[in-house]
Amino acid sequence: MKLTFRIPGPLLSFTGGRHVVEAEAAATEAAVFTVEAALDQLWRLYPGLRDRVLTEQGQVRPHVNVFVGADSIRDTGGLSTPVGDHAEIAIIPAVSGGR
Amino acid sequence: MVDVRHVSPKGGDALLMVGTMKGAFLFRSDASRRTWQRGGPYFPGNAVYALAYDGRAGRRRLWAAPENFHFGVVMRSSDDFGKTWSDGETANVRFPEDTGASLKRVWQIAPARAEEPDVLYAGVEPAALFESRDGGKKWSLVRGLWDHPHRPQWQPGGGGMCLHTVLLDPTRRERMHVAVSTAGVYRTDDGGRSWRTAHKGVRAQFLPNKYPEFGQCVHKIARHPSRPDRIYLQNHWGLYRTDDAGDSWTDVANGVPSDFGFGMAVHPHDPDTAYIVPLESDEFRCTPEGRLRVYRTRDAGKSWQPMTRGLPQKDALETVLRDALATDGFEKAGVYFGTRSGKLFASRDGGTSWTRLADGLPPIVCVKTAAVSKARGKAK
Numbered sequence: 001m002k003l004t005f006r007i008p009g010p011l012l013s014f015t016g017g018r019h020v021v022e023a024e025a026a027a028t029e030a031a032v033f034t035v036e037a038a039l040d041q042l043w044r045l046y047p048g049l050r051d052r053v054l055t056e057q058g059q060v061r062p063h064v065n066v067f068v069g070a071d072s073i074r075d076t077g078g079l080s081t082p083v084g085d086h087a088e089i090a091i092i093p094a095v096s097g098g099r
Numbered sequence: 100m101v102d103v104r105h106v107s108p109k110g111g112d113a114l115l116m117v118g119t120m121k122g123a124f125l126f127r128s129d130a131s132r133r134t135w136q137r138g139g140p141y142f143p144g145n146a147v148y149a150l151a152y153d154g155r156a157g158r159r160r161l162w163a164a165p166e167n168f169h170f171g172v173v174m175r176s177s178d179d180f181g182k183t184w185s186d187g188e189t190a191n192v193r194f195p196e197d198t199g200a201s202l203k204r205v206w207q208i209a210p211a212r213a214e215e216p217d218v219l220y221a222g223v224e225p226a227a228l229f230e231s232r233d234g235g236k237k238w239s240l241v242r243g244l245w246d247h248p249h250r251p252q253w254q255p256g257g258g259g260m261c262l263h264t265v266l267l268d269p270t271r272r273e274r275m276h277v278a279v280s281t282a283g284v285y286r287t288d289d290g291g292r293s294w295r296t297a298h299k300g301v302r303a304q305f306l307p308n309k310y311p312e313f314g315q316c317v318h319k320i321a322r323h324p325s326r327p328d329r330i331y332l333q334n335h336w337g338l339y340r341t342d343d344a345g346d347s348w349t350d351v352a353n354g355v356p357s358d359f360g361f362g363m364a365v366h367p368h369d370p371d372t373a374y375i376v377p378l379e380s381d382e383f384r385c386t387p388e389g390r391l392r393v394y395r396t397r398d399a400g401k402s403w404q405p406m407t408r409g410l411p412q413k414d415a416l417e418t419v420l421r422d423a424l425a426t427d428g429f430e431k432a433g434v435y436f437g438t439r440s441g442k443l444f445a446s447r448d449g450g451t452s453w454t455r456l457a458d459g460l461p462p463i464v465c466v467k468t469a470a471v472s473k474a475r476g477k478a479k
Contacts, residue, residue: 048188052170055201056193
């Protein structure tokens with residue numbers, strides 16, 4: 001299964017400057033391949049990203065959005081959202097903030 | 100791209116660490132504290148509510164807790180005054196899984212006593228105390244406080260549910276006070292295993308029961324190093340002093356324009372001298388009458404006098420937050436504060452006269468001081 005991740009500018013220091021990360025995930029026995037499993041592939045390549053995107057309790061940080069294609073996973077089942085072959089997953093800081 | 104400047108402090112220099120909503124700054128001077136060089140911004144765009152200097156065991160180490168609005172907080176350290184910082188990859192202050200809590204902010208970093216040079220404490224939001232026993236590499240939750248039966252009933256104040264102040268008793272190693280908004284002052288006498296309230300007599304103006312068991316909104320506590328049972332307290336309405344380590348408190352709001360405020364600091368050598376910056380009210384958190392005045396007591400709170408020389412006395416609607424007022428340890432005491440409008444003021448005569456060190460910084464949330472250690476050993 002081929003996956004493409006899009007990394008936002010503030011996190012490029014954790015990916016050696018790569019905006020786009022390609023990963024290949026082996027087929028699993030699980031019936032559905034999820035965003036959580038896909039992100040595990042990303043953490044394996046760039047471990048420093050994990051604590052920036054997820055809290056220590058494994059939840060996506062409140063002001064970070066994760067999209068599969070054009071859909072935010074907040075609307076599609078969170079980290080349990082199914083992911084298909086050739087999925088494009090984007091990590092995007094929310095527009096909230098601006099202090 | 101932000102142009103980051105650096106300073107190169109030497110042994111015996113004065114160092115000011117200034118945390119803002121959008122980065123941290125360093126100011127250095129020689130011991131005369133007449134002229135200052137500025138370094139920073141460090142962590143531009145990140146809020147830095149907690150800064151500390153660890154000069155124990157031959158170190159010259161800065162600690163900072165930069166907080167990215169989107170991507171969280173990591174404790175970072177620097178052994179070269181901010182030129183390089185430790186790895187920011189791994190979240191080193193983490194709530195254990197069984198708590199269900201996630202770190203929101205580090206409010207305070209407190210290196211422990213000189214005789215325990217690898218121990219540090221961190222006060223965080225949601226309100227909890229963390230401890231490191233290896234110089235800051237690993238941090239663990241102080242369970243004695245987290246498991247306190249009051250803790251689930253603590254309520255957040257306007258600044259959040261924060262443990263914002265950690266005071267270590269310099270003479271009794273097992274004793275420590277922490278202040279939590281909104282919960283009050285808690286004290287341990289057994290190194291953190293058990294805690295009890297230490298705010299009897301502190302009024303909760305905003306509750307039906309004015310003297311509850313807990314729920315006081317303590318904005319800041321400040322302990323005098325040479326008389327550790329004496330602590331001053333700035334409450335959400337109310338100024339207090341204890342001379343028995345928090346067993347009882349006396350109202351010392353005598354001659355102040357308002358007893359509402361945030362910051363509080365003690366003179367480094369005189370336990371009768373303390374400093375505050377009163378604000379008009381909780382509705383209007385600005386300096387009364389548009390005058391920026393530091394109030395100083397020299398008689399342990401029996402009276403307070405306004406210090407105005409060098410401070411704007413017209414149209415100065417300023418706010419000084421809870422960690423943005425500090426003293427240094429030099430023989431002739433320095434006093435410093437920063438405002439939400441990004442102004443930084445300094446006094447090198449114990450608060451009598453003031454100079455503006457900076458203007459136009461982002462909103463200042465903490466000001467910390469240090470005398471740079473002279474000898475540099477092998478840091479670990």
